[in-house]
Amino acid sequence: MPLSPLRFRFLVISLLTVSFLGALDNTVVTTALATVAGQLGALEHMSWIVVGYTLASTVLLPVFGSLGDRVGARGVFLASLVVFIVSSVACGFAHDFVWLIVARVIQGMSSAGLQLMSQTIIAETTTPRQRPKYLAIIGAAFPIAILIGPVLGGLITDYWGWPWVFWVNAPVGILALALALVAIPHLPRTVRAGFDVAGAVTLAIGLVALVLAVTWIGVDGGACVAALAISAIGFSAFVLVELRAAQPLVPIRLFADRTMVTGTAISAIVGIGLFSLTAYLPTYFQMAYRTSATVSGFVPIATVFGMLVSNLTSGWLASRTGHYRVFAVVGTALGATGLGTMALLPPGLPLWAPMAVMALVGLGTGAFMSLIVAVVQSAAPASETGAVTATVNLVRQVGATVTTAIIGTLVGFGVAAALPAGLDAATLTPAVVHSAPARLQADVASIYSDVFAPIFGTLALVYVAGIVASVLLPAGRLADAADAAPEPTEPVAV
Structure with a gap:
């Protein structure tokens, strides 16, 4: 079913709005965590507001991918959006912690469908050559949400109250739903019976x-x-x-294809090599560089801004030229160089130095972050677009979750073991350090630098592995026509 240019624009706006909602939900809620948990009397269980959402989203990724292939991406997307809106409203009305966690789990489940089906619908309404540009636009929602989410969450919590952190999803979601009902076509698909x-x-x-x-x-x-x-x-x-x-949930047989194997490995690097680290950057700079909380936020902002710029640029260039491997090779090389440099930077440098280095890491990661999804989609049969998209996202999300926990453990134990006598790691805050004598501040800065240096170095090696995977990625050009896919569907004009 051909799409007119106007209808396709509405489609992209709807998908971008929904992707932004899903990405913004976590970053906005994070700012309000302490307020929400405190008012509901469950500070000791505060982390489950995030963990419950993330866990549900991760587990449901392959399920929604498979459902999208069987019943159609449009139906799964619309149903997920309705559930997301309803569960967001339910979160705001929570009067106890159990209610909130249940609603957050349901919200996380629906967010998996939104995330996956946005990418799948783009794959099914564009040619392989057009795909990188539009996936980059959809993918831009994540770095933008990181940039504005914490500030927006703080303003909403302070001036409207924490329920509005969730309720704000409803009017925006309803607008996106109205656009989606009009813009998303009933796409041709291969219907298969049964579910794994x-x-x-x-x-x-x-x-x-x-x-x-x-x-x-x-x-x-x-x-x-x-x-x-x-x-x-x-x-x-x-x-x-x-x-x-x-009819497997994850088509393992497809991993006999070199593009699938190397592309999935490159995608995992985004979660393992960078997403896992961003949560710890503010703490690192507050301690090692003795900055305030506000100033320390400039480093992740520089990283994410670099990611946003290169994500959009590489998507546009790949759609224009059809070439893709060069972006993965250059991107992973930039990431490895940046993180390797971070491992060697001595404490006490002006803040602009690590900001520039982490911006380089962001530039490198953004160069292949969305593009590699398009490459893997193009290598798979059209009837399994949802399943392979889910697999790529799954390894990225699991990699980020596991590595985040490992880094947190290494930092916690490493700092605790090296602190001078009389300092308790459990109560060590940036405010305590900044009010201490200059000699003690220097000691703590050195400890944090020593603890993080091998972490930066190890993550640099992850990007080095990504360079190898990128070189092994088969060379070629993305096709101009959708019928270049292994199992073609009817081309959709845009």
């Missing part, structure tokens, strides 16, 4: 246990080990089920 229930169950067990294990690192060693064991069993069972399933 066994695969969904075993994957859910493996993922939930893994996320819980990394959440408990450094908190409860016994529970962490038990969860890791359950996770290993769950993933082993999942692989066995998928190898035998007639």
Whole structure:
């Protein structure tokens, strides 16, 4: 079904609005966490406002990907958007913590459908050559949300109250829904009977246990080990089920294709190499560079701004030329160079130096962040676009979750072990350090620098592995016509 240029513009606006809502939801809510948990009397369970959302979103990614291939991306997208709006309203009306967590879990489940189907609908309404440009536009929602989310969340919480952090999703979501009903076509698809229930169950067990294990690192060693064991069993069972399933949840057979393997590996680097680190950058600069909380926020802003610029630029250039491998090679090389430089920077430098270096890391990561999704989509059969899109997003999200927990544990134990006698890591805040004598401030700055240096170095090696994967990515050009895909659908004019 051809789309007129006007209808396609409405489609992109609707998908961008929804992607922005999903990305903004987490960054806005993070600012209001302490207020929400305090008013509901559950400060000790505060992290579950985020963990419950993330866990539900991660587990449902492959399920929604498979559903999109079977019943159509339009139906899954619209249903997910309705559930997201309703659950957002329910979050705002929460009068106790259990209600809020249940609503957040449902909200996280629906966000998985929105995230995946936005990318899948773009894949099904554009040619492989056009795809990078529009995926980059949709992907721009994430860095923009990081830039404005915390400030917006603080303003809403301070002036309107924390329920509006959730309620603000409703009017914007309803507008996006109205646009989507008009703009998203009933796309041609290959309908397949059956659903891989066994695969969904075993994957859910493996993922939930893994996320819980990394959440408990450094908190409860016994529970962490038990969860890791359950996770290993769950993933082993999942692989066995998928190898035998007639309609697998994750099409493992496609990983015999070199583009699929290398593209998925490159996508994972975004989560492992950068997303996992951004949460710790403000703390690092407050301690190692002795900056205020406000000033320390400039470094992640520089990183995300670099990511935004290169994401849009590489998407536009790839759509114009059809070439894609060069962006992955150059991007991973820039990321490796930047993080390697961060590992070597001595403490005490002017803040503009690490800002410039982390902006370089952002530029490198953005160069392939959205583009690699388009490349992997183009290498897969059209009838499995949703499944492969889900797989690419899944490895990125799991990589970020696991690595974030590992970095947090390394920082916590590393700092605690090196602190001078009389300082307690549990109560060590930037305010305490900044009010201490100059000699003690210098000691703490050196400790944080020493603890983070090997972390930066290790993540640089992750990007080096990405360089290898990028070089192994088959060379070629994205096709101008949708019928270049392995299992073509009817081309959709834009």
